[in-house]
Amino acid sequence: MVSPSAAAPAQRDRGAPPADNRLKIVEATMKRHQYRPDALIEVLHKAQELYGHLSPELLALVARRLHLPPSRVYGVATFYHFFSLAPQGEHTCTVCLGTACYVKGAATLLAALEAASGLRAGTTSADGRLSLLTARCLGACGIAPAVVLDGTVVGHAAVEPLVERLRALLNPAGA
Amino acid sequence: MAAKTLTIDGTLVSAREGESILEAAREAGITIPTLCHLDGLSEVGACRLCLVELTGSRRLQPACLTPVAEGMEVRTSTERLREHRRAIVELLFAERGHVCAVCVASGACELQDLAARLGVTHVRYDYLAPACTVDISHPRFGIDHHRCVLCTRCVRACDEVEGVHTWDVAGRGTAARVITDLHVPWGQATSCTSCGKCLHACPTGAIFQRGSSVAELKRDPGVIALVVAARKERW
Numbered sequence: 001m002v003s004p005s006a007a008a009p010a011q012r013d014r015g016a017p018p019a020d021n022r023l024k025i026v027e028a029t030m031k032r033h034q035y036r037p038d039a040l041i042e043v044l045h046k047a048q049e050l051y052g053h054l055s056p057e058l059l060a061l062v063a064r065r066l067h068l069p070p071s072r073v074y075g076v077a078t079f080y081h082f083f084s085l086a087p088q089g090e091h092t093c094t095v096c097l098g099t100a101c102y103v104k105g106a107a108t109l110l111a112a113l114e115a116a117s118g119l120r121a122g123t124t125s126a127d128g129r130l131s132l133l134t135a136r137c138l139g140a141c142g143i144a145p146a147v148v149l150d151g152t153v154v155g156h157a158a159v160e161p162l163v164e165r166l167r168a169l170l171n172p173a174g175a
Numbered sequence: 176m177a178a179k180t181l182t183i184d185g186t187l188v189s190a191r192e193g194e195s196i197l198e199a200a201r202e203a204g205i206t207i208p209t210l211c212h213l214d215g216l217s218e219v220g221a222c223r224l225c226l227v228e229l230t231g232s233r234r235l236q237p238a239c240l241t242p243v244a245e246g247m248e249v250r251t252s253t254e255r256l257r258e259h260r261r262a263i264v265e266l267l268f269a270e271r272g273h274v275c276a277v278c279v280a281s282g283a284c285e286l287q288d289l290a291a292r293l294g295v296t297h298v299r300y301d302y303l304a305p306a307c308t309v310d311i312s313h314p315r316f317g318i319d320h321h322r323c324v325l326c327t328r329c330v331r332a333c334d335e336v337e338g339v340h341t342w343d344v345a346g347r348g349t350a351a352r353v354i355t356d357l358h359v360p361w362g363q364a365t366s367c368t369s370c371g372k373c374l375h376a377c378p379t380g381a382i383f384q385r386g387s388s389v390a391e392l393k394r395d396p397g398v399i400a401l402v403v404a405a406r407k408e409r410w
Binding site: 056059072079 | 334339340341342343344345346347354355356357358366
């Protein structure tokens with residue numbers, strides 16, 4: 001009796017949640033900005049936050065609602081590195097390649113992470129577990145080289161501890 | 176409107192207030208090379224080919240976007256400027272795959288004309304030679320991204336004259352490409368009215384008419400100005 005009811009929500013969490021209100025939140029964000037075309041970046045920001053990436057359907061919806069040409073919306077979404085058009089992995093590792101971080105050896109760091117993960121920078125692993133990304137300056141030059149692991153900024157990043165942390169993140173059981 | 180008197184390349188020129196240096200120079204019969212400028216469209220000052228020297232300013236200014244001022248002294252063709260212009264054209268060639276020998280626009284290409292006029296005999300920079308796509312999904316037109324210089328004349332003609340904005344620029348840096356709608360193949364871009372203004376606005380062979388082969392292309396960039404002028408007369 002316990003097992004079926006406990007399994008059901010877990011099943012739903014794994015797939016795309018059916019009755020999700022993310023679209024409603026995006027709509028509310030646009031409404032709050034009175035559907036003004038110049039609110040595009042704020043709206044895309046919210047959508048990216050909610051979905052983790054911007055799908056063509058979502059971009060088309062935003063373009064329609066804000067009375068913007070689809071090509072303009074696509075142009076803005078691809079111009080800023082913050083926006084991602086492809087779904088990102090469960091975990092993300094963003095290496096800053098800004099000038100300060102680069103001088104402090106971010107390129108070596110990235111090469112080591114690429115070797116450790118078997119991914120090329122800017123791609124997501126086939127199993128969707130990890131995205132290895134790069135950024136141009138996080139504004140944290142004081143702690144260069146900086147890396148963002150799942151939203152947590154790691155300053156003065158060194159190769160070995162970072163690779164260790166990445167391993168631990170991907171295999172929490174230590175398997 | 177007040178008249179402004181300025182000196183361009185040593186000749187006294189009279190211009191209307193609010194006019195750009197480029198317009199004033201053209202009226203005086205002085206040619207300043209341009210690429211992203213097209214009569215009838217807004218200026219973006221992106222190509223930097225029309226940069227001129229102003230007395231009293233160390234910075235070079237784009238002639239297309241700099242309004243004339245009383246007593247301004249402009250030099251349009253110093254050795255420094257010619258060298259900059261050559262470098263710009265060479266960089267444009269190095270950025271994509273421009274092969275005039277097999278291009279539909281050869282002989283009717285503004286980039287080719289610029290290179291010839293500026294005396295570009297070779298390119299000092301390594302060619303990036305990126306792998307670009309050719310989109311011939313549209314029944315009447317095609318786009319070969321190898322030949323695109325990202326002047327955005329198609330984007331502005333589509334937005335400002337046709338009022339559709341099918342085109343825009345996606346990505347940034349060397350990965351920047353002109354795209355239609357949500358980066359769909361041109362033939363599937365539902366907003367496109369197939370008016371062909373982008374074809375006439377394109378300075379190179381990037382946007383071409385389907386079925387036109389080498390040296391067959393006839394372009395009429397004056398159409399853009401004509402449409403704008405005709406509209407002004409009617410309303």
